[in-house]
Amino acid sequence: DSCLLSVKDLKVYFPIYKGLMRSVAGYVKAVDGVSLSIQQGKTLALVGESGCGKTTVGKSILQLIPPTAGSVRYNGLELVGLERKRLREMRAQFQLIFQDPYASLNPRMRIVEIIEEGINSLNAGDDREENTAARQSGTASAERLDALLKSVGLPPEAKWRYPHEFSGGQRQRIAIARALAVHPKLIVCDEPTSALDVSVQAQILNLLKQLQDSLGLAYLFITHNISVVEYLADEVAVMYLGRIVEYGSVDEVLNNPRHPYTQALLSAVPVIELESRRHIIHLHGDLPSPANPPPGCHFHPRCPHVMPICRKTYPATSTFSSTHSARCYLYPPEQEQEQGQKQGQK
Ligand code: SF4
Structure with a gap:
C-alpha cells in the first residue's frame, strides 16, 4: 500500500468562552469531519478561501494543533494520541513550510546554525546514527550542508550569512533546505509562494517539483491559487467552512467541477482557453463565520x-x-446511486 497519509473524519473544534466564569458558550468548528489521503511521492492540494480551515487541517495532521476527534495515520501509525516522545521521533518524517519564511527563520542565526539546529533538534530513529556521525565529523556535516544548499539552488557561501541578507525567494529556499535536512517523506506546504513575486513563485514551485521527483516527497499543498494546483498537484480537495466539498484528481476537479463552490472558484481563474471557465460566477457575500455557519449546506x-x-x-x-x-x-x-445500479442490474 503506497498510502503515506490517511486522515479520517478529522475534527478540530475551538471552544468559545463567555462571561466572567469563562463558561463554554459554543465551538468554532474549524475542521469538521475532514477525510483525505496522500500517496507516497504525490501531491494533494487543499484549496479554499482564507478562513476555510485549510491551515488548521495541515497543523492538526502534524499534531501541532491536537485534533478534537478523528484519525491521522502516517504509514499505518496512528498519530492522534501518540506518546510525546514517539511523536517527536516521528516529526523528522514530516515537515512544514510556511507562507512567510522570514517569520520562521531566526534572524539572529546564520544559515549554518539554522539548518544545524533543525537537524540537532531531532534525535529521531532513522536519523539518529547519521546525525551523530555528522556531528562528530565536521567535514561530513559541512559537506552535507553544502549539498543541501546546492539542492535548493544556493551557493555554499550562503551558510555564513543571516536571513535578512537574502531575498524572499532565497529565504524560502533556506526554509526548504532546513526542512529537507531531516529527510522528511511528507511536507505540508502552507501557501509557500503566496508572499512572493510571481516570477519568484514559479522558481520555488519548480524547485519543489524537482525535489519531489528526486527525493520522492509527498506534499500536502495548502493554497488558494488554482494555477498552483494545476501545475503541482495530483489530487485536489476543495474546502468550504471546515469541510471538504469536492475531492478528486486534478483533471476531474479542474475540468469537470461538480460542486457550485468549486465551479465559482474556477470561474474566477483568469484562464481563457478553457470553455468551462469563461462564464464568471460571482459569489455574493463573504465567507460566513465558522463560529456560526449557515444551517444545512454551509454554502x-x-x-x-x-x-x-x-x-x-x-x-x-x-x-x-x-x-x-x-x-x-x-x-x-x-x-x-448504489441502489440505482443494483436495480439496473436486476
Ligand atoms: Fe449544492 Fe444546495 Fe449546497 Fe448549492 S446550496 S452547493 S445546490 S447543496
Missing part, C-alpha cells in the same frame, strides 16, 4: 443553485468515479 447563502432542502441538512457524499466525489444536493447521494 447555501452564496449558492446560485440553492434549493429548499439545502437550507435544512448537510448533503451526503455523491461519487462520480472511484476518485471523484462532492457533497451537494444537485447529485444523488452514494447510497441512492
Whole structure:
C-alpha cells in the first residue's frame, strides 16, 4: 500500500468562552469531519478561501494543533494520541513550510546554525546514527550542508550569512533546505509562494517539483491559487467552512467541477482557453463565520443553485468515479446511486 497519509473524519473544534466564569458558550468548528489521503511521492492540494480551515487541517495532521476527534495515520501509525516522545521521533518524517519564511527563520542565526539546529533538534530513529556521525565529523556535516544548499539552488557561501541578507525567494529556499535536512517523506506546504513575486513563485514551485521527483516527497499543498494546483498537484480537495466539498484528481476537479463552490472558484481563474471557465460566477457575500455557519449546506447563502432542502441538512457524499466525489444536493447521494445500479442490474 503506497498510502503515506490517511486522515479520517478529522475534527478540530475551538471552544468559545463567555462571561466572567469563562463558561463554554459554543465551538468554532474549524475542521469538521475532514477525510483525505496522500500517496507516497504525490501531491494533494487543499484549496479554499482564507478562513476555510485549510491551515488548521495541515497543523492538526502534524499534531501541532491536537485534533478534537478523528484519525491521522502516517504509514499505518496512528498519530492522534501518540506518546510525546514517539511523536517527536516521528516529526523528522514530516515537515512544514510556511507562507512567510522570514517569520520562521531566526534572524539572529546564520544559515549554518539554522539548518544545524533543525537537524540537532531531532534525535529521531532513522536519523539518529547519521546525525551523530555528522556531528562528530565536521567535514561530513559541512559537506552535507553544502549539498543541501546546492539542492535548493544556493551557493555554499550562503551558510555564513543571516536571513535578512537574502531575498524572499532565497529565504524560502533556506526554509526548504532546513526542512529537507531531516529527510522528511511528507511536507505540508502552507501557501509557500503566496508572499512572493510571481516570477519568484514559479522558481520555488519548480524547485519543489524537482525535489519531489528526486527525493520522492509527498506534499500536502495548502493554497488558494488554482494555477498552483494545476501545475503541482495530483489530487485536489476543495474546502468550504471546515469541510471538504469536492475531492478528486486534478483533471476531474479542474475540468469537470461538480460542486457550485468549486465551479465559482474556477470561474474566477483568469484562464481563457478553457470553455468551462469563461462564464464568471460571482459569489455574493463573504465567507460566513465558522463560529456560526449557515444551517444545512454551509454554502447555501452564496449558492446560485440553492434549493429548499439545502437550507435544512448537510448533503451526503455523491461519487462520480472511484476518485471523484462532492457533497451537494444537485447529485444523488452514494447510497441512492448504489441502489440505482443494483436495480439496473436486476
Ligand atoms: Fe448549492 Fe444546495 Fe449544492 Fe449546497 S447543496 S452547493 S446550496 S445546490
